[in-house]
Amino acid sequence: MKRIVYREWLLQPQRYWGLLAILAAVIAIGGLSALYMEHHGHWVTGMTNSVVWGVPHVFAVFLIISASGALNVASIGTVFDKKVYKPLGRLSGLLAVALLIGGLLVLVLDLGRPDRLLVAMTTYNFSSIFAWNIFLYSGFAAIVIGYLWTMAERKGQYLQKPVGTFAFLWRLALTTGTGSIFGFLVGREAYDTAILAPLFVVMSFAYGLAIYMLVLFYAFDADGRPIGPAMLKRLKNLLGLFIAAILYFTLIYHLTKLYGAKNDGIETFLLISGGLYTGLFWVGWILIGGLLPLGIIYHPELSQRRDWITAACGMVIVGGLAAMYVIIIGSQAYPQEMFPGYNVIQFGAPGDIGGQVAPYSPSFPELLLGLGGVGIALLITAVGVRVLQFLPESLADRDVDPHASARSPA
Amino acid sequence: MNHETESMNQGRRDFLGAAAGVSAAAVAPGVFLHTPVANAAPRTDPVTDMHRWGLLVDTSKCADGCTACVDACDSENGLNLQAKPHGQDELKWENQRAVWIRKVKLQDNLTGHVTNLPLMCQHCEHPPCVDVCPTGASFKRADGIVMVDRHTCIGCRYCMMACPYKARSFIHEQVDHKLTRAPRGKGCVESCNLCAHRLDNGDISTACAEACSAEGHQALIFGDLKDPMGPLRKALAKTPSRQIRQDLGLNTGVRYAGI
Numbered sequence: 001m002k003r004i005v006y007r008e009w010l011l012q013p014q015r016y017w018g019l020l021a022i023l024a025a026v027i028a029i030g031g032l033s034a035l036y037m038e039h040h041g042h043w044v045t046g047m048t049n050s051v052v053w054g055v056p057h058v059f060a061v062f063l064i065i066s067a068s069g070a071l072n073v074a075s076i077g078t079v080f081d082k083k084v085y086k087p088l089g090r091l092s093g094l095l096a097v098a099l100l101i102g103g104l105l106v107l108v109l110d111l112g113r114p115d116r117l118l119v120a121m122t123t124y125n126f127s128s129i130f131a132w133n134i135f136l137y138s139g140f141a142a143i144v145i146g147y148l149w150t151m152a153e154r155k156g157q158y159l160q161k162p163v164g165t166f167a168f169l170w171r172l173a174l175t176t177g178t179g180s181i182f183g184f185l186v187g188r189e190a191y192d193t194a195i196l197a198p199l200f201v202v203m204s205f206a207y208g209l210a211i212y213m214l215v216l217f218y219a220f221d222a223d224g225r226p227i228g229p230a231m232l233k234r235l236k237n238l239l240g241l242f243i244a245a246i247l248y249f250t251l252i253y254h255l256t257k258l259y260g261a262k263n264d265g266i267e268t269f270l271l272i273s274g275g276l277y278t279g280l281f282w283v284g285w286i287l288i289g290g291l292l293p294l295g296i297i298y299h300p301e302l303s304q305r306r307d308w309i310t311a312a313c314g315m316v317i318v319g320g321l322a323a324m325y326v327i328i329i330g331s332q333a334y335p336q337e338m339f340p341g342y343n344v345i346q347f348g349a350p351g352d353i354g355g356q357v358a359p360y361s362p363s364f365p366e367l368l369l370g371l372g373g374v375g376i377a378l379l380i381t382a383v384g385v386r387v388l389q390f391l392p393e394s395l396a397d398r399d400v401d402p403h404a405s406a407r408s409p410a
Numbered sequence: 411m412n413h414e415t416e417s418m419n420q421g422r423r424d425f426l427g428a429a430a431g432v433s434a435a436a437v438a439p440g441v442f443l444h445t446p447v448a449n450a451a452p453r454t455d456p457v458t459d460m461h462r463w464g465l466l467v468d469t470s471k472c473a474d475g476c477t478a479c480v481d482a483c484d485s486e487n488g489l490n491l492q493a494k495p496h497g498q499d500e501l502k503w504e505n506q507r508a509v510w511i512r513k514v515k516l517q518d519n520l521t522g523h524v525t526n527l528p529l530m531c532q533h534c535e536h537p538p539c540v541d542v543c544p545t546g547a548s549f550k551r552a553d554g555i556v557m558v559d560r561h562t563c564i565g566c567r568y569c570m571m572a573c574p575y576k577a578r579s580f581i582h583e584q585v586d587h588k589l590t591r592a593p594r595g596k597g598c599v600e601s602c603n604l605c606a607h608r609l610d611n612g613d614i615s616t617a618c619a620e621a622c623s624a625e626g627h628q629a630l631i632f633g634d635l636k637d638p639m640g641p642l643r644k645a646l647a648k649t650p651s652r653q654i655r656q657d658l659g660l661n662t663g664v665r666y667a668g669i
Binding site: 040041042043044047048049050052053111112113114116117119120123124125127128129130131134181184185186187188332336338339341342343344345346347348349350351352353354355358359 | 574
């Protein structure tokens with residue numbers, strides 16, 4: 001195997017600054033949206049006392065679990081000793097930190113009192129999985145930065161395996177913790193199940209890898225670096241495996257719920273009668289996020305083409321956002337069942353929702369705040385690859401895989 | 411001279427007597443009014459677990475269409491001072507304004523029997539809202555009252571996700587008017603605190619139960635779950651009661667008869 005040479009991203013200055021300007025604008029709009037919601041209060045959003053977490057949480061949770069998944073590529077190289085993945089490791093670490101920061105910012109800016117962040121950082125209740133997550137998230141960022149150092153600095157290379165393994169275990173804990181935010185909620189029918197934790201772990205693998213592949217393709221295309229077909233095949237096959245795992249865990253989640261008669265209501269709602277949520281589940285989560293990209297990835301011809309693989313990655317991301325929308329918002333919109341065997345005729349004043357599906361329509365500021373988080377993640381990545389050596393010069397098969405170069409006539 | 415001295419002394423006695431009378435009159439109500447509730451600690455002392463405050467709701471006595479408990483809670487805790495933000499939709503605002511107690515009407519799916527009941531924070535012994543709160547702002551007092559410390563609430567709303575009773579409200583809007591006894595601020599979460607301000611001043615009552623009695627319904631009985639001779643325990647001993655979502659094992663402080 002050749003020695004891997006890393007080089008800063010050599011995009012033409014006009015294009016690079018143009019890209020930064022667009023991202024800065026997206027971030028600025030997101031920031032202004034947060035300011036607007038903070039100034040007026042959450043009444044300007046679609047959120048209510050029934051649907052208390054809205055679109056910002058959809059983006060935040062998606063970004064946070066994707067951060068964990070984006071580190072996957074580095075873990076495969078370091079922890080599982082797949083040498084082919086080693087050149088991909090640095091971008092993997094950078095993207096993981098960037099996505100995490102983006103997600104956390106959205107989460108924090110959607111708090112009722114974001115000015116009390118210091119309270120959250122100094123006052124802990126350790127029976128709360130949320131409090132644990134504060135450590136899991138900040139610890140993740142610190143560990144991955146250390147991990148990046150071991151990858152980039154020759155003096156630190158002997159630490160790469162232990163630090164990489166630690167980061168791998170840490171991110172499993174992180175995604176388990178994020179899934180458990182929902183899984184531990186006993187009072188809501190759609191949650192209260194341990195399977196949400198592993199479901200979130202496999203979701204993180206797929207979403208993180210899909211984002212990683214899109215960023216990699218864009219960055220490499222932009223300054224003309226090659227990606228070999230064998231490398232492409234590895235990445236897309238890995239994505240296929242993760243998508244299949246999501247479908248499997250989704251199936252088990254619903255089978256588990258369907259088995260108990262007490263969950264008939266929520267299952268009917270999510271799978272059949274839930275309107276938008278049912279549509280997002282079948283069309284977004286299952287079809288666009290699962291079956292279609294699987295079809296592309298294992299199609300004999302389409303799977304050879306970069307543009308189709310790119311489309312499959314995009315679909316996984318769209319499907320992932322749909323899945324988050326169903327899990328986070330759909331599950332809140334469904335009424336909490338407090339009185340089994342009874343029909344709730346009246347619940348407080350008209351409009352005060354209980355016993356019936358709660359309305360929720362996201363407001364623009366919420367959406368823009370979420371997109372601002374995506375902008376932050378991409379800006380950090382764009383600046384990172386430009387100023388530091390994160391990207392390998394080539395991912396051509398002969399440069400990364402000794403077997404491929406032995407097979408190739410060159 | 412003696413006469414003068416005597417008349418002076420008499421004057422002094424009259425003055426002292428009058429002063430003692432005035433003092434006694436001023437102090438007596440405090441002494442006599444507070445003596446029967448000797449267990450009510452002065453406000454400077456921390457609450458203890460000698461009591462566990464709770465409620466029994468007799469749904470058979472809860473009248474259809476009556477909102478006395480809701481109205482009383484609203485004025486007691488300044489919830490009626492909340493103002494709909496300009497331009498907000500009326501129905502959406504009802505789902506955004508803070509509600510501590512609400513009237514719920516249920517119909518049995520099989521028999522068609524209709525039941526009315528007030529629903530508020532159930533003051534669980536093992537409150538899910540307290541478990542999930544990252545900062546510990548959602549807490550349970552030693553006397554069993556579950557409430558929110560508004561100084562450490564960061565407005566994450568995880569407690570609202572966790573509460574099985576939809577008992578909590580988030581303050582969605584700027585608050586212009588509020589009562590000293592019920593502080594309220596944009597971006598924090600709140601819920602029924604069993605009129606803790608009354609209890610802490612030695613008044614063993616809640617606005618909702620008081621209003622229900624005043625209406626003559628007696629559907630709400632407030633008291634100490636730890637006092638076997640108290641009105642709440644006596645009522646609970648006489649009537650079969652259950653907890654809402656009893657399956658969760660939260661051991662609620664609010665019990666219901668007739669559902």
